[in-house]
Amino acid sequence: MNKNSMLGAAFAGAIAVSTATGASAQSYDLQSTFGLHVPSIGKSPVHWAERVSESTGGNIEINVHGAGDFVPPFEVFEAVSIGAIPMGFDWMGYWSEKIPVANLIGSMPFGPTPDIALAWMFQGGGLEIIQKAYDPYNVKVLPCHLVVPEAGGWFNKEINTVDDFKGLNMRIAGLGGKALAKLGANTQLVPAGEVYVSLETGRIDATEFSAPQLDVGFGFQKIVKNYYFPGWHQPSSWDTVIINMDVWNGFSEADQQAMENSCKANIMDNLADQVQSQAAALDTIRAAGVTVRRFPDDVLKAIKQASVEVLEDESRKDPIFAEAYQSLTDYMESVGHWETLQRMPN
Template sequence: MRPLLLAVALVGLAASAQAQSAKLKIQSAFSQSMPVLGEMIRNFESRMNAMEGHGVRLRVYDADKLVPTLQIFDAVSAGKIDAGFAWPGYWMGKLPAATVFGAIPFGPDAPEFLAWLHEAGGLAIWEEIYRKQGVVPIPCGVIPPEASGWFRKPIESEADLAGLKVRYAGLGGKVLQKLGASVTMLAAGDIFLSLERGVLDATEYSMPAVDKNLGFYKVARHYYFPGWHQPSSVMELAVNEKSWAKLSASQQAAVRTSCDAATLWGLTRGLALQGKALTYFEKEGVEIHRWSPELLARFRQAADEVMEEASAQDADFARAWSSLRAFLAEHGRWADIAYTDR
């Protein structure tokens, strides 16, 4: 009798373990060999794998392996893949409010962005907006300021932007459009060839260490700062709602915890690599510029207009931006007096 009871118990335990196992098929928007951006999903995966007992098996695919990068969100929403690791601003054409959770011109730095998301209601708004698309957003990375872009010729005045063919993502691209540039959106793998062939006059992509990996300095020698268009950028793990519901509470907690850890790692890694990259560019003869005060003022003015217009056109955008702006105003009272000048 006892052997029979033991056998039944073992079968029950096996069935329970099987019921708790889960798979997540994830496509990244970035090559996993790309510094910081590509490394973050690997960091997330390694942290998940280091946790024992949660039963979640991950399969991470590189950029464009399952679907084109700019179609990741649609594929997740439709259930074609379980999840995507990407920058929310890539979906701005389909879901204008998404970019509010990714980067804002002249907006928050990385700690401020995370504070709004996790402590001031930003994530709750994000979840409500994505729920309409059958997607669960999880903050899963953040990076420090991007560079403002690579240009074949120096930009000395607003007139130099007129007709400029430039790859610029998110709301920053809308700002340059207002100032006369011809803006297009390309995935990382398509940029260099377009720049080399003269299809583009300029491009932005990310931080110096990432841009170095993509080789833009070989064909565009003028590198501009600061990255007013993305003072910080939040990355997401966007999960299909049904795939997320199949995970137990402890499995969901493991995913969120691993994303939190990857976020901290991405920020520190991002900060650590940029000085070396700039030194490399200087040795290669790249001309590093800082935007003139006059052009920065024009960028800011145009950015204010872009934010106002986008809010008028989309209620979700307006709601998210209103929340973030209110947080920054309240937080700013303290931030203005809390820090010494560098």
């Protein structure tokens, strides 16, 4: 089956689901790029859909489907773009080949912490810049889940010097992957549901995925015994609801506002859940015999230099990426002065 046939089948499947459930014209299907069983990000679109239903008085019902229910995870964006599926839920960086700026917002190495990322997105002009990149694809983007700083990754060996990255086969997404490639790693993007098997079979030697809460749910601690911090590649990252623009424009202004506000509430609840869940997850990881480590400072300095080169290279390739990068770095510098004044001694 070719891609067009697959997307056509997805559309037919979505219609069949709506018909089978007796859904009204106000019922919409959403497919996530993640399994719905995954901690935090798996449940996030479900909670958002519940909020939308409640805040619209039941006027909008969203049927949330997991990865692969209609199309493979990495085809959700295209399916939403052409209207085969009305809505999707994703990690922004998955669409970087089409939308380069999504890579920056999904995973800016040595980028903003969640509080600064949140402020820039909604008060610093970030969302307006990003939407310009989605418009040509007929997609409305709603930032809907903000991920706390991730772990630096799981490795089948110690990382003592930057040379230890040479020849390492690592699953790492986004711009961080390009930075490590500069240091000699063989980087690749593996769908979430395939990471464990890829580690177990030796297809990859290392992986990053998320913060401890999510990582422990995938069971990486059972097969890899070196867990590194900090998550330099994603100090924060965004997951979004994406909506076909024709579908979005069909909603009333009040319903659009309800969906946007439901995303903001979703962000707050998920941040609180993530922060309180990491310590217990780390205890589980250590109990499995994993050594939790920090990358040596010299290694982090080398990675940062490679990351700056990548960010500058990408800025030269795409004007919206460049605009967002300049805006975000200026914002980080501006609020950084205030944060420095407020910093407490150890």
